[in-house]
Amino acid sequence: MKFFLDTANVEKIKEFNDLGLVDGVTTNPSLVAKEGRDFHEVITEICSIVEGPVSAEVIALDAEGMVKEARELVKIAENVVIKIPMTKEGMKAVNTLSKEGINTNVTLVFSANQALLAAKAGATYVSPFVGRLDDIGQDGMQLIQEIVEVFSNYGIATEIIVASVRHPMHVLESARIGADIATIPFDVLAKLFNHPLTDNGIAKFLKDWEGHMNR
Ligand code: E4P
Numbered sequence: 001m002k003f004f005l006d007t008a009n010v011e012k013i014k015e016f017n018d019l020g021l022v023d024g025v026t027t028n029p030s031l032v033a034k035e036g037r038d039f040h041e042v043i044t045e046i047c048s049i050v051e052g053p054v055s056a057e058v059i060a061l062d063a064e065g066m067v068k069e070a071r072e073l074v075k076i077a078e079n080v081v082i083k084i085p086m087t088k089e090g091m092k093a094v095n096t097l098s099k100e101g102i103n104t105n106v107t108l109v110f111s112a113n114q115a116l117l118a119a120k121a122g123a124t125y126v127s128p129f130v131g132r133l134d135d136i137g138q139d140g141m142q143l144i145q146e147i148v149e150v151f152s153n154y155g156i157a158t159e160i161i162v163a164s165v166r167h168p169m170h171v172l173e174s175a176r177i178g179a180d181i182a183t184i185p186f187d188v189l190a191k192l193f194n195h196p197l198t199d200n201g202i203a204k205f206l207k208d209w210e211g212h213m214n215r
Contacts, residue, residue: 005021006027008031024183040073066082103124130162
């Protein structure tokens with residue numbers, strides 16, 4: 001399973017990339033706005049750090065505008081992936097871009113039918129949002145199960161990025177279901193390291209070692 005970092009924060013990307021944990025990065029307009037930096041500048045910097053795919057989202061809502069933005073964004077670096085919203089116009093853009101060999105990530109996916117449409121349009125990745133479904137009382141992980149099942153029924157090559165990840169259980173369940181990728185906020189990724197028995201174990205080993213040295 002691949003881990004993408006869901007952030008536009010360059011310092012955090014560097015920190016986790018140095019641990020070998022970053023297979024790619026996803027950004028969205030909200031995450032870029034949070035950093036208060038120029039969009040092209042921040043995507044350029046992320047691509048200079050991370051070898052894997054880096055998703056940059058278009059702002060236009062019409063296919064023509066999306067394609068125009070995409071063609072500019074891919075000039076930044078080879079690993080730029082164009083993030084496109086799940087709309088009719090979006091799928092028109094995905095279809096055009098896939099024929100040009102431009103990789104796309106269809107975002108704001110909330111049903112298996114939407115994921116299927118994105119795959120048929122030629123999307124490289126689909127991003128179902130589990131946390132936002134949980135927020136409205138639906139089971140986000142159930143959606144991942146459905147998409148994995150549908151894609152495997154037809155040998156669909158589009159990769160599933162579990163998005164809107166809010167806690168470590170989303171990561172574990174994604175891995176158990178067999179999703180290709182989870183895109184994880186850095187605070188959630190940091191939590192994966194933690195276990196009280198690990199901390200207690202280290203403290204006990206050190207205590208025993210000090211006792212032995214003082215004998
Ligand atoms: C990733 O591609 C999405 O932009 C992101 O995971 C959305 O997460 P949120 O629902 O926490 O904003």
